[in-house]
Amino acid sequence: MLRDESDSAEPTGSTVFKDERKQAYLNPEGADRPLISPVPATTLDRARHYRLERLRTTMREWDCGALLLYDPVNIRYAFDSSNMSIWTMHNAARYALILADGxxxxxxxxxxxxxxxxxAGIDEIRPAKxxxxxxxxxxxESRLKAWADEVADLVSSHGSNRRVAVDRLEPAGAFELRERGFTLVDxxxxxERARSIKSADEIELMRWTIRVCEAGMARMYEMSEPGRTEREIWAELHFENARSGGEWLETKLLTAGPRTNPWYQECSDYVIKRGEMISFDTDMIGPYGYCADLSRSWTAGHVAMTTKQKELYAAARDQIEHNLAILKPGMTFAEFNAQSWRIPEKYQPYRYTLALHGTGMADEWPGILLHPDFDPDFSGAIEEGMVLNVESLIAEAGSESIKLETQALxxxxxxxxxxxxxxxxx
Incomplete structure (x- = not known):
């Protein structure tokens, strides 16, 4: 239980409170040891099979003869193949081709x-061009043409369907494929539509990524003392993720005190003061390539919140709990928007525009905007098997920001x- 503290911007007292509920998320083997996944290999094998079949099923529904993938997240989804993922996000040096009839x-x-x-999902490995x-x-130019010739020959030799779905391709590559008579689709x-529905095995893998993320958050909590920099605290999440088999963090969203508002400032060498709010968004790509996208806010030194901090935090909890409670399969995006929590006017200039978003191996479709920003023409429905993140960011003029987020099946x-x-x- 948080101890009582006077209502001031710089709460007095030097007693450090350690929350046993949060300490419980540290590795029971000791904070000096990484977490070891208990997920059996059969779970991963089934998830791999399910994901590739989801892509092939969607290809058939879209009447596509081939799917060409450059996005390393999509390649990971298709094959569980991971190699220099961050580097290949900006260097198109490896790719995959899934043929509908090949x-x-x-x-x-x-x-x-x-x-x-x-x-096992990879039938053939070739050197990338x-x-x-x-x-x-x-x-x-010559290498581009050689690349296009190889792709064209493979698609043509495995059927007459010349519709090729491509996730990401430079204009020159798209031009060369069109020159060879192919129709390109998105x-x-x-x-992302294939990825949006998770199998039970995927959820088991995602639960483990969340377990690792929460262990990293517990380390951050232990380090959230006055005199630390934002970067020092943020490094604890990187550390736990990396040593437990994770991948990367998508953002650098941890700030404290006056740097929490406006949101989207990246963590810095700002030295945190006692009682200041520390707010963060993990955006963590963890073990097995899955995303744990969680947000929390707490005070430096773990002292009681001021009256204003409590007011903002209570509003953020209200938004999370309300929007979480109304979610159900079959609800359209427009119905969710109509029933969603209404952000008070004084908080609207500082709002986070997303109310919900899908999550899998990264943030993904659907991204459903907060009610002031929602477009009534944005269509779709919430489906069983989706994983959705419920978001809240609450702040007002001159205040700190409270950032909360939970991940739900x-x-x-x-x-x-x-x-x-x-x-x-x-």
Whole structure:
């Protein structure tokens, strides 16, 4: 239980409160040891099979002869193949081609073929033909044509369907494929619609990523003392994720005190003062490639909140609890918007525009905006098997920001929270 404290911007007293509820998320083997996943290999094998079949099923529904993937998140989803993911997000050096009536082929960065050993969904591995300027330079045009010829030959030799779904491709590559008679469709939409419905095995993998994230949050909580910098606290989440088999953090959203408002400032060397609010958004791509996207806010030194901090925090909790409670399968996006929590006018200039978003191997479709920003033409429905994140950011003129977020599975009965890291008691 948080101790009572005087209502001031700089709460007095030096007693450090450690919340046993949060300490419980640290590794029971000791904070000096990484977490070891208990998920059996059979779970991962079933998830891999399910994901590739989801893509193939969606390809058939879209009448596509092939799916060409460059986005490393989509490649991970299709094959569970991960190699230099951040680097290949901005260097198109590896790709995948899934044929509707043929093999699933991974074009791997030359010399790295062995990183895919044991991945049963890959029928063939070929060396990637890279035509990006970084490696091709003045040879870019000839390498581009060789790349396009190989893709065209593979698609043509496995059926007459010349509709190719592509998730991400430079204009020159799209031009070359169109020159060879192919119709290109939006492969990112195809992939995200396939990814939006999770299997039970995927949820088990995601639960483990959340477990690792919450252990990182517990480390952050322990470090949230006055005199620390924002970066020092943020590093604890990186550390726990990396040593427990995770991947990366998508953002650097941890700030304290006056730097919480406006939101979206990145963590810095700002030295945090006692009683200031520390607010963060994990955006963590963790073990098995799944995302744990959780937000919490607490005071530096773990002292009681001021009256204003309590007011803002209570509003953020109201938004989370209300929107979580109304979620159910079959609800349209417009129906959710109509029934969603109404943000008071004084908080609206500082609002977070998203009310909900999908989550899988990253933030994904659907991104449903807060009611002042919602477009009535945005169509779709919440479906069983989706994982949705419920968001809140509450601030007003001159105040700090409270950032809260929870991750929930949509079941036949409604929303089931996947994270359990405690809220602050006010």
């Amino acid at each position: 093999p699933a082929i991974l074009f791997e960065f030359e010399g790295a073929e062995h990183v895919n050993d044991g991945l 890279s035509w990006i300027f970084f490696t091709a330079g003045n040879l870019m 492969g990112q939409e195809l992939a 949509i079941t036949a009965r409604g929303a089931e929270r996947l994270d359990t890291f405690p809220w602050e008691e006010i």
